[in-house]
Amino acid sequence: MRKFLLRCFIVGTCYNPAWAEAAQKLSFCYETWHPFAYVNEAGEAVGEHIEALEQALAITEYQVVFIELPLMRCLKQVKNGQIDFVLHVDETDDVKLINHPIGSWDLLLAYKYGQQNRLADDKSSMPAKVLIARDYSYPQVVLDTLNTMAVEIIQKSFYTSNPEEVKRLFKLLEAGFVDAILVDKSWAEYEMSQQNIQVTLSEEILYSQPQYIGYVDRNRATAQKVYSALVAMSQK
Numbered sequence: 001m002r003k004f005l006l007r008c009f010i011v012g013t014c015y016n017p018a019w020a021e022a023a024q025k026l027s028f029c030y031e032t033w034h035p036f037a038y039v040n041e042a043g044e045a046v047g048e049h050i051e052a053l054e055q056a057l058a059i060t061e062y063q064v065v066f067i068e069l070p071l072m073r074c075l076k077q078v079k080n081g082q083i084d085f086v087l088h089v090d091e092t093d094d095v096k097l098i099n100h101p102i103g104s105w106d107l108l109l110a111y112k113y114g115q116q117n118r119l120a121d122d123k124s125s126m127p128a129k130v131l132i133a134r135d136y137s138y139p140q141v142v143l144d145t146l147n148t149m150a151v152e153i154i155q156k157s158f159y160t161s162n163p164e165e166v167k168r169l170f171k172l173l174e175a176g177f178v179d180a181i182l183v184d185k186s187w188a189e190y191e192m193s194q195q196n197i198q199v200t201l202s203e204e205i206l207y208s209q210p211q212y213i214g215y216v217d218r219n220r221a222t223a224q225k226v227y228s229a230l231v232a233m234s235q236k
Helices: 017-022 048-057 071-079 140-148 163-174 185-195 217-234
Strands: 007-011 024-030 062-068 085-089 103-112 129-133 152-156 180-184 199-201 207-215
Touching: 024 048, 024 071, 048 062, 048 217, 071 085, 071 207, 085 217, 103 163, 103 185, 140 207, 163 180, 163 185, 180 185, 185 199, 207 217
Parallel strands: 024 062, 024 085, 129 152, 129 180
Antiparallel strands: 007 062, 085 207, 103 180, 103 199, 103 207
8 A cells, every 4th residue: 555655844034943933834735746846855845836835935924834745635634624725726626726826737648659649530440548637626628528539538546656656657658558648748748858758749738727726714814815925926
């Protein structure tokens, strides 16, 4: 059984023991999403969105904590009050959203390297197999698009905690177990560049969904402060 490790990172522009003791902790959980939020080799929370939040909240009274978790556990702990905010959510995730996008989930299809980057439209042959994540709630328009392509949809967990698990996911294409994998464009490009993974990405983005910071109603006042900090930083 896979063991999930809880990683917490406390960051601040200037450490002062008395200030740290008095400061209110503000916790954010996230599922690893390269290059936006992940844990580096030194065990630190890094990535474009992590750094943006650190910068935006550096001048607030909060002591910021980042916790890496699978998305479903992350959402659950936010809803039951163990964690304040969840990164990278949208309207399908059943939480309130801070109305300031922090990124975009750009979905396209990955194919076996060298393969024509589209699915064959041949009604007489077996339907193409498309792998999607069972961990995520896809917008209905994405599922409808796949259904109009008359493909067989296969679901699998996309949660990966190390490079080898990422490679195994893409090897499903090379081995012919599936004909295409529905992936995020930025994530796929990052993994391809870092690990010499060779796949062919579709030129067409099937769907683009802004991503937000999620919270529950009891954190509404704090969420407003986070929103104000993000807006202020974007106006610099």
